[in-house]
Amino acid sequence: MSEKPSTLYEAVGGADALRRLSNTFYEAVLADPVLAPVFADFTPTHIEHVAVWLAEVFDGPTRFTDELGGHHALLRAHLGLQITEEQRLRWMELMTDSVAKELPGDELLQRRVVEYFDWGTKIARTVSADPPGTDVGEPGPTPRWGWDGLR
Incomplete structure (x- = not known):
């Protein structure tokens, strides 16, 4: 019996799996009447940035911090979006579906x-x-998420 990978990054299948997850998710988001308005300024680069963020959160390469401004930049990017609870819940539905489709079972x-x-x-x-x-103050380093949740 093999041991489970030590990080979620390894367990999901690395950067390629996170790009597939992001791509599948944003295809659904951009077609969704509840969420599409939140992403009015969406560009394909967003998919890569999300994949890079998730890689770092799940204990992979630290490219988001090294190249894209880290946790502070991520928080600033959400300022003014006025996300409603309905939109957050719909986001969760679409992401949960994407996780089931794109990540290991x-x-x-x-x-x-x-x-x-x-x-x-x-x-x-x-x-x-x-x-x-x-x-947004100093939010600290990019959060890390592992097999036991937030670390």
């Missing part, structure tokens, strides 16, 4: 990944209520 793995998204979307919704340019 391991129940614990999928549960941990979805738990991260639930935690993260609550933060994004809270931050989105503040206008662009709001000082």
